[in-house]
Amino acid sequence: MTDAITPQSTDETPVDPVDRVLARADARSGVRVFGGAQALQDAATVTYGDSDGEQWDREERAALRRVPGLSTELEDVTEVEYRQLRLENVVLVGVYPQGSQEDAENSLRELSALAETAGAVVLDGVLQRRPHPDPATYIGRGKASELRDLVAAVGADTVIADTELAPSQRRALEDVVKVKVIxxxxxxxxxxSQHAKSREGKAQVELAQLEYLLPRLRGWGESMSRQAGGQVGAGGAGMGSRGPGETKIELDRRRIRTKMALLRRQIRDFGPAREAKRADRKRNTIPSVAIAGYTNAGKSSLLNKLTSAGVLVENALFATLDATVRRAEAVDGRVYTLTDTVGFVRNLPHQLVEAFRSTLEEVADADVIVHVVDGSHPDPAAQLLTVRDVMGDVGARSTREIVVFNKADLVDPDTRLVLRGLEPSALFASSRTGEGIAELRAAIEEALPLPAVEVRALVPYERGDLINAVHESGHIISTRHEEEGTAVHAHVSEHLAAQLAPYAVS
Structure with a gap:
C-alpha cells in the first residue's frame, strides 16, 4: 500500500511517511521556507571578481522587457485591460521506490532550482513512495485527487512532475488536478530556450523542443479532428473538396517535421566552420582543453579565473549554452585552448543530447577534460556519474580527465575527506578565493600532449621565425646558442618538423 500525500506537520508530532521535500510557503508572498534551492549556490557566497571580465549578457538578461500591445492610445478607455505581472506558482511532485528517499529529495530540490531558474515560484513539493509510477496518472488516481486539493489550497497554477511524463500520463493527471501539468x-x-544566444544554440534548442512536442500534440474539439471530403450531409465540404483530407493535428505534425528537417540542415551548415577552426588548431598542434561538468558547478568562473575570459557567470542553472573557446599559454610558452561547454544535469533529455551533439563535440575532440564538480553540492557522487555518462555518450570516455572539486571555500574539512574518498587524485579549487587555481593550471599543463615529432636542429640566426614557431606550438627540451645558430631539441608538429628538416642534426 502506498503512502498518502499529507501536508507538513506544524506541531511537534512526527509527519506522515510521505516525505515532504519543500516546505509549503505563503502563496501570496511566494517565499519558501527552504530559501534558495540546494542546487543553487547560497546568494551570500556568490561574488563576481575582476577576473570575470565585462559580462554584457548579465545586463541584457536583467534588463526590462517591453510588453507589446499595451498602448493606451484607444478611443474607448474601457478597452484598456489592467494586468499584474506575476511569476508562475508551481507544486512539485515525484515518485520514488523503497530505499531511494534521499536521492528523490535531492532530485526534487534540483527540480525546484530548475523551476526557479525558468521563472517560477515553488509553493510546495511532495513525494510518493511506490514501486513504479502509475502508468495512467503517474501517482495513481487517489493521490492525484489529493494533489488536486493541495494545488487548490496553496493557489498553484502548474504542477511539475520530476520525470518525463508520457503524453497519456500528462493528460490524465491534468484532467484530475484541473491545472496545467508539465x-x-x-x-x-x-x-x-531562454538562455540560447547564438544562431546555432537557438536552432539546437528549437529542434529539441520540436522533437519533444511532436508525439505530444493534443487536439481540442472538432477543429483538430475534422477532415475535408465526403458529402455535405455527412459533414464534408461538398464538391471540390472530396478526397482523403487531412486533420488539423496531421497538418501540425507535417509542419513540425518539415521545420525539424530545416533545423537539422541549418545545424549541419554550422559544422564546416567549426571543423575548419578545429582542423586549423590540430594542424598547428594547439592542444585543446574542455571544461565539462554539472550545471552551476562553476565552469565559467574557472574559465574566467584561468584566462580572464569575461564569460557570463551567473548563479543559475544552464547559464552557459554556447561553447566559448579562449586562448591560454603555458609556462613554457606553449599555446593551448580552453573551452567552456554546456552543463549537464541528471535525467538530461535525450533530445538535448542529440540536438547539442555538435556542441558536445568540443568535449569529444578535446585532448584533456577538466571535469568540474560542485564540492558543496549535497550529492557530488551523482554529479560525477551523470557527467561521465554523457561524456561516454559523446565518445569522450577515454580522454584524459582532471577532476576538480570547485567551491572549495564552502567545503568543511570533514566533507573534503569524503570527497577525497570519491576521487583520490582530484584537486580542490575556489573561483571565489583563488585557492587551487595555480595547482589546476599546473595540472592542465602537465597533462597537455606532446607534439608528435622529436627534432634536434641547428637553426641559423636568420631563421628566427622557426625558433619562434617552436616556442609557440612545440615543447622545448633544450636550446643552446652556438656560432652557426641556435641548437634546439624539441617536440614539434609534423608540419614544423618538415620545415626544420634542412637544419636537422644527429
Missing amino acids: DRTTVILDIF
Whole structure:
C-alpha cells in the first residue's frame, strides 16, 4: 500500500511517511521556507571578481522587457485591460521506490532550482513512495485527487512532475488536478530556450523542443479532428473538396517535421566552420582543453579565473549554452585552448543530447577534460556519474580527465575527506578565493600532449621565425646558442618538423 500525500506537520508530532521535500510557503508572498534551492549556490557566497571580465549578457538578461500591445492610445478607455505581472506558482511532485528517499529529495530540490531558474515560484513539493509510477496518472488516481486539493489550497497554477511524463500520463493527471501539468524535460527545454544566444544554440534548442512536442500534440474539439471530403450531409465540404483530407493535428505534425528537417540542415551548415577552426588548431598542434561538468558547478568562473575570459557567470542553472573557446599559454610558452561547454544535469533529455551533439563535440575532440564538480553540492557522487555518462555518450570516455572539486571555500574539512574518498587524485579549487587555481593550471599543463615529432636542429640566426614557431606550438627540451645558430631539441608538429628538416642534426 502506498503512502498518502499529507501536508507538513506544524506541531511537534512526527509527519506522515510521505516525505515532504519543500516546505509549503505563503502563496501570496511566494517565499519558501527552504530559501534558495540546494542546487543553487547560497546568494551570500556568490561574488563576481575582476577576473570575470565585462559580462554584457548579465545586463541584457536583467534588463526590462517591453510588453507589446499595451498602448493606451484607444478611443474607448474601457478597452484598456489592467494586468499584474506575476511569476508562475508551481507544486512539485515525484515518485520514488523503497530505499531511494534521499536521492528523490535531492532530485526534487534540483527540480525546484530548475523551476526557479525558468521563472517560477515553488509553493510546495511532495513525494510518493511506490514501486513504479502509475502508468495512467503517474501517482495513481487517489493521490492525484489529493494533489488536486493541495494545488487548490496553496493557489498553484502548474504542477511539475520530476520525470518525463508520457503524453497519456500528462493528460490524465491534468484532467484530475484541473491545472496545467508539465514535466522535468519541459522545464529544462524552457530554460534552454531562454538562455540560447547564438544562431546555432537557438536552432539546437528549437529542434529539441520540436522533437519533444511532436508525439505530444493534443487536439481540442472538432477543429483538430475534422477532415475535408465526403458529402455535405455527412459533414464534408461538398464538391471540390472530396478526397482523403487531412486533420488539423496531421497538418501540425507535417509542419513540425518539415521545420525539424530545416533545423537539422541549418545545424549541419554550422559544422564546416567549426571543423575548419578545429582542423586549423590540430594542424598547428594547439592542444585543446574542455571544461565539462554539472550545471552551476562553476565552469565559467574557472574559465574566467584561468584566462580572464569575461564569460557570463551567473548563479543559475544552464547559464552557459554556447561553447566559448579562449586562448591560454603555458609556462613554457606553449599555446593551448580552453573551452567552456554546456552543463549537464541528471535525467538530461535525450533530445538535448542529440540536438547539442555538435556542441558536445568540443568535449569529444578535446585532448584533456577538466571535469568540474560542485564540492558543496549535497550529492557530488551523482554529479560525477551523470557527467561521465554523457561524456561516454559523446565518445569522450577515454580522454584524459582532471577532476576538480570547485567551491572549495564552502567545503568543511570533514566533507573534503569524503570527497577525497570519491576521487583520490582530484584537486580542490575556489573561483571565489583563488585557492587551487595555480595547482589546476599546473595540472592542465602537465597533462597537455606532446607534439608528435622529436627534432634536434641547428637553426641559423636568420631563421628566427622557426625558433619562434617552436616556442609557440612545440615543447622545448633544450636550446643552446652556438656560432652557426641556435641548437634546439624539441617536440614539434609534423608540419614544423618538415620545415626544420634542412637544419636537422644527429
